[in-house]
Amino acid sequence: MNDAKLLAGSDACVFGALAAGVRFFAGYPITPSSEIANLFARELPKLGGKFMQMEDEIASMGAVIGASCAGLKAITATSGPGFSLKQENIGFAAEAEIPCVIINVMRYGPSTGLPTTSSQGDFMQTRWGTHGDHAIIVIAPYTAREAYRETGRAVNLSERYRIPVIILLDEILSHLRERVEFKEEDIVTVIDRKGPVPGTPYLPYEDTDDMIPPFAGFGDGYRYHITGLIHDKTGFPTSDPGTIDRVMRRMNGKLDYYRDKIVRVKYVDVDNADVLIVAFGSVARSAEEVVRSMKKAGKRVGLLRPVTLWPFPDREIREAAAGKRAVIVPEMNLGQMVREVERAVAGTVPIHPLNRIDGGLITPHEISDLIEELL
Amino acid sequence: MDAIHRKYLRMDKLPHIWCPGCGNGIIMGSFIRAIDRLGYDQDSVAAVSGIGCSGRITGYMDFNTLHTTHGRALAFATGLKMAKPGLKVFVFMGDGDATAIGGNHLIHACRRNIDMTAIIFNNHIYGMTGGQYSPTTPRDAYATTAPYGTMDPHFDIAKLCVGAGASYVARGTSYHAKMLTDLIVEGAEHKGFSVIEIITHCPVNFGRRNELETPVDMLLWQKDHALRMAKAAKMTDDELKDRFVIGRIHRADIPEYVEEYDRLIEMVRKGDTDRG
Numbered sequence A: 001m002n003d004a005k006l007l008a009g010s011d012a013c014v015f016g017a018l019a020a021g022v023r024f025f026a027g028y029p030i031t032p033s034s035e036i037a038n039l040f041a042r043e044l045p046k047l048g049g050k051f052m053q054m055e056d057e058i059a060s061m062g063a064v065i066g067a068s069c070a071g072l073k074a075i076t077a078t079s080g081p082g083f084s085l086k087q088e089n090i091g092f093a094a095e096a097e098i099p100c101v102i103i104n105v106m107r108y109g110p111s112t113g114l115p116t117t118s119s120q121g122d123f124m125q126t127r128w129g130t131h132g133d134h135a136i137i138v139i140a141p142y143t144a145r146e147a148y149r150e151t152g153r154a155v156n157l158s159e160r161y162r163i164p165v166i167i168l169l170d171e172i173l174s175h176l177r178e179r180v181e182f183k184e185e186d187i188v189t190v191i192d193r194k195g196p197v198p199g200t201p202y203l204p205y206e207d208t209d210d211m212i213p214p215f216a217g218f219g220d221g222y223r224y225h226i227t228g229l230i231h232d233k234t235g236f237p238t239s240d241p242g243t244i245d246r247v248m249r250r251m252n253g254k255l256d257y258y259r260d261k262i263v264r265v266k267y268v269d270v271d272n273a274d275v276l277i278v279a280f281g282s283v284a285r286s287a288e289e290v291v292r293s294m295k296k297a298g299k300r301v302g303l304l305r306p307v308t309l310w311p312f313p314d315r316e317i318r319e320a321a322a323g324k325r326a327v328i329v330p331e332m333n334l335g336q337m338v339r340e341v342e343r344a345v346a347g348t349v350p351i352h353p354l355n356r357i358d359g360g361l362i363t364p365h366e367i368s369d370l371i372e373e374l375l
Numbered sequence B: 001m002d003a004i005h006r007k008y009l010r011m012d013k014l015p016h017i018w019c020p021g022c023g024n025g026i027i028m029g030s031f032i033r034a035i036d037r038l039g040y041d042q043d044s045v046a047a048v049s050g051i052g053c054s055g056r057i058t059g060y061m062d063f064n065t066l067h068t069t070h071g072r073a074l075a076f077a078t079g080l081k082m083a084k085p086g087l088k089v090f091v092f093m094g095d096g097d098a099t100a101i102g103g104n105h106l107i108h109a110c111r112r113n114i115d116m117t118a119i120i121f122n123n124h125i126y127g128m129t130g131g132q133y134s135p136t137t138p139r140d141a142y143a144t145t146a147p148y149g150t151m152d153p154h155f156d157i158a159k160l161c162v163g164a165g166a167s168y169v170a171r172g173t174s175y176h177a178k179m180l181t182d183l184i185v186e187g188a189e190h191k192g193f194s195v196i197e198i199i200t201h202c203p204v205n206f207g208r209r210n211e212l213e214t215p216v217d218m219l220l221w222q223k224d225h226a227l228r229m230a231k232a233a234k235m236t237d238d239e240l241k242d243r244f245v246i247g248r249i250h251r252a253d254i255p256e257y258v259e260e261y262d263r264l265i266e267m268v269r270k271g272d273t274d275r276g
């Protein structure tokens, strides 16, 4: 664990997933995510796992869900246009509560956009990209080191809570090769999904106290039905309003119930700061630099970096923002996360979006210039 | 209801949602008889389906059942079989499901040759959504979206699958129910990707609009238009017009994908490769 490695964010995701026990990948090439598929293709067979290049992203998502139904830990990787294609089957995974991880390396959009250019335009797409209310978790690492650990965590969260989990990278992070020194806290543990209790009748969507129904793999001797139709605890379709309400509240309620175990935020010099920056992904690297350089100049700036984007860390942001002169939200889009920050802060502190949509990374200078103006 | 029904159907889920006279029930009957004859342990059978009237079949049968999204059943089944090769995987799709929205998955599943059996209910119409034309609706037939007759040329599913590389292709009908059981058995026993296209009847959304007033008319139409391969071979193109061949259409012995992948794993693990 303590030897230094040169890793790109994409490599780190792959090794983190493998460390967490992922043994199936299905995907379709798309810039800037293709390196992830390439590396899985090389590494999976070494571990007895399987890699499949499917005919499109829809099929990739379907194959991942199919593999997961058989009990394998399964993952896919894509970028914006491909994520759009996966949306229907992501909804299936959410509805049927099938563990799976989707890596989305954001590129500039909409449409073909700027394929090799970074963006944070999928902040909302990853949360709301399928029809209907659904539980989903989105995690955004900001270094290769963190990408390793967080992809491992994504696999574990998905297996434990039976919720699809998205790893959201941007093009810069995915391609940036950096020296990574893994420490004790980076070790990825392997967490398996909860199975049925032998000797007791199996209810595939049982309303257990922990809100997570036990998962039986296909072929393990529990014959049951999985469907994207709204189903009762037996797994079969229902149209009973009371049952529908109960089942859908449980399914979506898992996010609230386990919120504190899912949400992860990082703070840099927040407590005594006059100005708070809220940023994620590569932009958070620029923001960290701003905190450092302005501190040298005697200015008190703090950074709150959501690692978990969804569920959105409203409470943490509200608390961190309290009493600040301003909150700055730099994003490589026209203002997506800032809406959530506004909702969290609820008018108590002035909020300043900083948006860049020319394909370039928001630089430390752009952020510090805005702060100078405000101070 | 005899012992076979009680063994393989989820009796508490009946009656099914299909219209009276629909061909889907006949196909389900042929299928469970095939499983019985194959002697497969129910725990080892996975039945995967898409969306449509046909897709509902998985809810009624007592196997590991997966009711997926419209057109994508083969994609789910691919992951399932790759992850657990011991499963006997059967995939149930409608004609729209398999050849319109799922057409891309169908041709690629044929090409890959994973050991599973695709069962396509070709009733020449979108049943569930109320009788819109599908890629297999014959020219000039009426549909809710073709009030003046369909003008789109149609697919020959069996030919399409042979062309795309499926290693076993057969066509049956809901009229020839015994033969259908034989074909499903043969397809399941074939190592590789097998397709059984079933010409079946949707009296409510196809027959009524196309001068086949009753389910019986539709079954008789199948009887009159179906031909065995041997007989068809002796007929002219003109005589074959509007008729279709039933029975095994194609069989080839080509490498099966899951076994090939296992060989790849073995090779990589032995370091028996000068690549990567």
Ligand SMILES: Cc1ncc(C[n+]2csc(CCOP(=O)(O)OP(=O)(O)O)c2C)c(N)n1
Pocket (backbone or CB within 6 Å): B051, B052, B053, B054, B055, B070, B093, B094, B095, B096, B097, B098, B121, B123, B125, B126, B127, B128, B129, B134
């Ligand atoms: C993505 C998507 N598009 C459209 C539909 C609506 N839809 C449900 S079933 C169906 C077609 C059914 O026809 P077919 O596949 O031939 O099966 P059948 O009902 O005749 O068995 C359609 C279009 C859907 N469920 N999902």
Ligand code: SF4
Pocket (backbone or CB within 6 Å): B017, B018, B019, B021, B022, B023, B024, B053, B054, B123, B127, B128, B201, B202, B203, B204, B205, B206
């Ligand atoms: S609409 Fe047609 S295919 Fe669907 S159940 Fe009725 S008869 Fe069968």
